[in-house]
Amino acid sequence: MQPRPDPGRRLVHPLAEAGPRSKGRVLVVHPGALPPTVHRHLADALPDGVGVDVLDLQGLGEYADLAASGCLTSAASVESLARRLTTEIDDRVPLGGRYVLVGWSFGGVVAHAMTCHDLLPRLPERLVLLDSIAPVPGYKATVEELEPSLLVDWFAMYLGARRGQLLQPAPDSRLDRLDWVLEAGLQTGALAPGTGLPGLAKLYGRFLDGLRLNSHLVDGHRPAVSPVPTVAVRAERSLLAEQGPLGWDRITTAPLPVITCPGDHYSMLTDPAAAARVAGVITAQLATTLPRETQR
């Protein structure tokens, strides 16, 4: 039993309309896991008059089909996804309008690719990467290469964020097992009553399939250096404990500020304090006056 690909799942989710005296637009590239409307918290934290649209990769047939089928032999690539999304920019950003391109997680990889190779008719003021890992050597890894305890931790973050809960293992828990996730999930309400280990394992399997898909796409990607000034925002409890830009400094134009926001990789999208922090970063970018060279 797998959820059907939703034929009605849209590519573009408008969350806020730009006002008559537009203060700019924000386009967010969203890869899935959480619903695209999760960025409503960010939209609400931005000033009135800033338009916000979410570009949902799950609304792209080729990406959604990959996710549903688990088939990794498709011709889809980061570049093909980026090209497909860039056709939306003209529709959403009026001529002469200023916009910030945001990408969360794998969405950051696609957003970065959109700014390269002259794909965009108009470059954004800034590229803002939300807790994203660069697709560069040293940061590419398959699911099988990652520590099981790390994967289970990520899964727990995801489950918790869906219900606004933080799942913590008991002191004696085996961190590479789902048992503690089940117990913590039931205790906090992140999992429905009666959920058992077989059901949780099925969900975990789908979670890993999603990671495998993104890992496969990243592995085949050879990124260029983006000409767009970039800011990296990292969650306090990020996917990786390593500090710093997670490889993005190699494929972005220096300097690359790295800013921290509250929450973990998933709850940074649902936590109002985190949304406020990210909104502040974006607002500052829209307020910056840039030289003509960034406009095509």
Next chain:
Amino acid sequence: MDNTARTLTAREIEEWLAGKVAARLEVEPDSIDRDQYFDDFGLDSTEALVLAGELEAWIGMELQTTALWYHPTISELAAYIAEERAGDATAA
């Protein structure tokens, strides 16, 4: 309980599914429409996957990815599973 070794009727599977859906929706099993599309029960994708995993453990077999797409109601899915299991038993 793993039911790999015994025959399950479509009715039994239907009752199990209705019971599980009812529990998640916090309603009585009798109120669950067996001919309603799964999508219309308001279960999100994660809840559907959890239910799928528990169903697979109960029937003792893995369902094909497309099972729900082609059999999108409790009654249709139950009939499909019962038929598949009967076919597997015959072939064994």
